[in-house]
Amino acid sequence: MTLALCLLVFALAAQAVMARTPKPSVRQYAHALIIARWHSEAEWLAVDAIIRPESNWNPCASYPSRNDCRYTGSSSCGIPQANPCPTLWRGRLWETRYAQARWLRDYIARRYGTPLRALAFRRAHGWY
Numbered sequence: 001m002t003l004a005l006c007l008l009v010f011a012l013a014a015q016a017v018m019a020r021t022p023k024p025s026v027r028q029y030a031h032a033l034i035i036a037r038w039h040s041e042a043e044w045l046a047v048d049a050i051i052r053p054e055s056n057w058n059p060c061a062s063y064p065s066r067n068d069c070r071y072t073g074s075s076s077c078g079i080p081q082a083n084p085c086p087t088l089w090r091g092r093l094w095e096t097r098y099a100q101a102r103w104l105r106d107y108i109a110r111r112y113g114t115p116l117r118a119l120a121f122r123r124a125h126g127w128y
Contacts, residue, residue, distance in 0.1 A: 054081045
């Protein structure tokens with residue numbers, strides 16, 4: 001077999017394995033992001049405590065209390081209930097679920113420094 005043919009066979013085999021490998025849930029993905037950033041299960045539990053009442057990890061959540069993956073409005077949307085709903089997410093909430101988790105991590109880091117501080121703020125004010 002030539003090198004090119006070997007590489008093609010390898011690439012096709014890798015694609016087949018990837019197709020059978022399930023993607024992690026967005027919550028599992030977010031857990032990995034938070035642990036990688038803050039190295040603490042306590043920080044992850046703080047993020048989980050923030051998100052459960054916001055969207056319950058539903059990437060298609062939008063305010064007020066809607067479940068619409070094709071939501072195109074500007075009110076709060078997605079897992080983090082980003083307000084306004086980012087333009088790139090509108091009409092594509094399910095497809096952007098992993099981007100939503102990254103946005104959540106970055107927002108918490110930028111605004112509060114840590115998830116524990118974000119949770120303290122949420123408990124004091126009812127929003128984060």
